[in-house]
Amino acid sequence: MATDVHRPVTGTPxxxxxxxxxxxxxxxxxxxxPTASAPTVVRVDGLTRAFDGRPVIDRLQLDIRAGExxxxxxxxxxxxxxxxxxxxxxxxxxxxxxxxPRRKAVAFQAPRLMPWKRVWRNVLLGxxxxxxxxxxxxxxxxxGLSHRSHAWPKTLSGGEAQxxxxxxxxxxxPDLLLLDEPFGALDALTRVKAQRLVDELWQRRGCAVLLVxxxxxxxxxxxxxxxVMDDGVIAHEQRVDLPRPRDIADPRFAALRTGLLERLGVExxxxxxxxPSKAA
Amino acid sequence: MSISHAPPQPASDIxxxxxxxxxxxxxxxxPELVALVPSSSRRARVPRWLRRTTGxxxxxxLWQLLSATGVLTSDVLASPETIARxxxxxxxxxxxxxxxGVSLQRVAIGLLLGTLVGTGLALVSGLFRIGEDLVxxxxxxxxxxxxxGLIPLFIIWxxxxxxxxVAIITLGVSFPLYLNVYxxxxxxxxxxxxxxxxxxxxxxxxxxxVILPGALPGAMTGLRYSLGIAWLALVFAEQINADAGIGFxxxxxxxxxxxxxxxxxxxVYAFLGLLAxxxxxxxxxxxxxxxPTFTGR
Ligand SMILES: Nc1ncnc2c1ncn2[C@@H]1O[C@H](COP(=O)(O)OP(=O)(O)OP(=O)(O)O)[C@@H](O)[C@H]1O
Ligand SMILES: [Mg+2]
Numbered sequence: 176m177a178t179d180v181h182r183p184v185t186g187t188p189x190x191x192x193x194x195x196x197x198x199x200x201x202x203x204x205x206x207x208x209p210t211a212s213a214p215t216v217v218r219v220d221g222l223t224r225a226f227d228g229r230p231v232i233d234r235l236q237l238d239i240r241a242g243e244x245x246x247x248x249x250x251x252x253x254x255x256x257x258x259x260x261x262x263x264x265x266x267x268x269x270x271x272x273x274x275x276p277r278r279k280a281v282a283f284q285a286p287r288l289m290p291w292k293r294v295w296r297n298v299l300l301g302x303x304x305x306x307x308x309x310x311x312x313x314x315x316x317x318x319g320l321s322h323r324s325h326a327w328p329k330t331l332s333g334g335e336a337q338x339x340x341x342x343x344x345x346x347x348x349p350d351l352l353l354l355d356e357p358f359g360a361l362d363a364l365t366r367v368k369a370q371r372l373v374d375e376l377w378q379r380r381g382c383a384v385l386l387v388x389x390x391x392x393x394x395x396x397x398x399x400x401x402x403v404m405d406d407g408v409i410a411h412e413q414r415v416d417l418p419r420p421r422d423i424a425d426p427r428f429a430a431l432r433t434g435l436l437e438r439l440g441v442e443x444x445x446x447x448x449x450x451p452s453k454a455a
Numbered sequence: 456m457s458i459s460h461a462p463p464q465p466a467s468d469i470x471x472x473x474x475x476x477x478x479x480x481x482x483x484x485x486p487e488l489v490a491l492v493p494s495s496s497r498r499a500r501v502p503r504w505l506r507r508t509t510g511x512x513x514x515x516x517l518w519q520l521l522s523a524t525g526v527l528t529s530d531v532l533a534s535p536e537t538i539a540r541x542x543x544x545x546x547x548x549x550x551x552x553x554x555x556g557v558s559l560q561r562v563a564i565g566l567l568l569g570t571l572v573g574t575g576l577a578l579v580s581g582l583f584r585i586g587e588d589l590v591x592x593x594x595x596x597x598x599x600x601x602x603x604g605l606i607p608l609f610i611i612w613x614x615x616x617x618x619x620x621v622a623i624i625t626l627g628v629s630f631p632l633y634l635n636v637y638x639x640x641x642x643x644x645x646x647x648x649x650x651x652x653x654x655x656x657x658x659x660x661x662x663x664x665v666i667l668p669g670a671l672p673g674a675m676t677g678l679r680y681s682l683g684i685a686w687l688a689l690v691f692a693e694q695i696n697a698d699a700g701i702g703f704x705x706x707x708x709x710x711x712x713x714x715x716x717x718x719x720x721x722x723v724y725a726f727l728g729l730l731a732x733x734x735x736x737x738x739x740x741x742x743x744x745x746x747p748t749f750t751g752r
Binding site for chain 2: 260263264265280281283285287289290291292300301302303327328329343347
């Protein structure tokens with residue numbers, strides 16, 4: 176369940192494989208120049224989600240191409256998690272069109288591990304067939320958690336739980352990886368490691384990533400495209416064309432960061448209270 | 456793991472405060488430090504089982520004392536000594552053991568049936584909206600009828616054999632299990648269900664891997680209540696038209712004014728109840744070890 180492409184409200188024909196069709200030449204959101212003509216994995220058009228009559232997402236438009244790394248910024252409560260849940264197929268009280276791939280994985284803002292399953296069983300939960308424990312061990316190894324594979328989730332630290340949740344998402348080999356502030360509970364060092372990890376995995380697996388974050392630096396460090404959400408729509412979009420691996424000391428990096436911070440309403444770029452620059 | 460202590464400070468710092476009127480420590484003055492005692496040293500040296508048996512033993516001693524001094528006469532309550540002797544006799548002639556066997560069998564069958572009915576109904580109304588509409592209202596209504604009050608009706612329906620006794624126990628056991636399993640299912644964190652959905656679990660997969668394990672703590676609570684009620688129902692059921700079992704032994708003893716036999720039977724009930732509790736505790740320890748809950752100091 177919940178793995179189908181969403182039913183578009185508009186009458187466009189849709190099937191599960193719509194996402195893999197090459198839909199180049201779409202009228203993209205403001206000024207986006209998508210990388211070559213990669214197929215679209217996410218197509219959202221006129222998406223609206225209201226809670227008790229108050230629209231949190233209001234005719235939002237968003238396209239993500241296969242293999243693209245997109246970061247989503249926005250102040251707390253602007254609807255980032257709501258958008259992510261819709262893309263994950265968990266919230267269907269929506270209006271508008273939303274097409275997503277069948278294979279997608281989510282790492283939620285809270286780890287949401289099943290407390291009654293040991294870590295490695297949590298990682299394997301929901302995988303088709305009867306996967307071996309070694310599969311879980313490999314995924315846990317990738318996030319540096321192999322030594323905790325047999326532990327109960329209640330004994331994990333906050334950061335460990337978040338990494339376990341990340342491993343659980345990665346082991347699914349998705350076409351679309353949805354990450355909701357996955358590095359929120361990590362200390363500065365582990366955070367840098369985890370960022371590198373996601374970067375590596377993304378480059379290796381070539382899946383599209385939508386990363387929700389509060390950290391502008393993190394967004395510029397990892398993403399091809401940074402979106403700023405406000406008032407229920409993508410209010411701003413910034414391509415990041417810096418070569419990888421990226422250097423925070425690069426003046427172009429600083430310029431991008433300053434621009435985005437201004438977009439987020441942070442006036443003085445040196446004191447950036449809205450975006451804790453832990454990534455350094 | 457140990458908690459590091461603050462270095463001991465001169466005693467005069469604590470006791471001999473120069474300015475007691477000062478609201479807080481003046482800048483530079485050493486604030487009062489509290490030692491954080493490691494929990495291992497705070498725990499009493501006496502082992503747990505010994506601590507737990509001391510209370511009952513003291514009570515027993517008091518009882519023997521009152522009997523020996525004649526405050527408690529034997530037609531009110533026999534002394535522990537007499538009771539022990541009578542219990543020995545009853546075990547020897549086999550009447551107690553056979554009665555226990557009969558009673559245990561009744562409870563076991565009633566418990567089994569009640570568990571099946573209670574959890575079955577709870578699953579139906581917990582997992583399906585339509586099941587809830589059909590089952591829950593009826594169960595909530597029937598629940599308010601004291602099940603003991605149904606004994607006369609059951610005797611008319613099932614006669615005076617084993618059936619009405621087992622039926623009473625079944626009925627008594629079903630309700631607490633139903634209520635707790637149902638509450639357990641409905642209390643499963645919706646965020647976890649959502650996570651399960653996002654992991655691609657099927658409907659049955661969700662039930663098996665998320666909902667049922669999540670409802671297990673509730674089911675265990677229900678089982679505990681059920682066991683308590685099972686013994687209660689047994690006592691009621693066996694005192695009416697029984698020709699075997701502990702309750703029958705008690706009714707007989709009452710007719711002969713044998714308080715000693717009655718007390719032996721009560722002790723047997725208590726013992727069986729403790730045994731059942733022990734079984735549930737063990738089950739909980741095995742099945743709920745994942746639970747991050749407070750386990751007492
Ligand atoms: N189930 C719900 N019922 C009512 N309102 C909701 C519900 N879920 C979310 N909201 C509201 O929708 C808005 C967006 O919530 P959302 O969780 O998407 O914010 P967010 O951008 O992820 O914030 P944060 O950065 O703090 O995680 C908030 O104002 C929230 O109160
Ligand atoms: Mg959020």
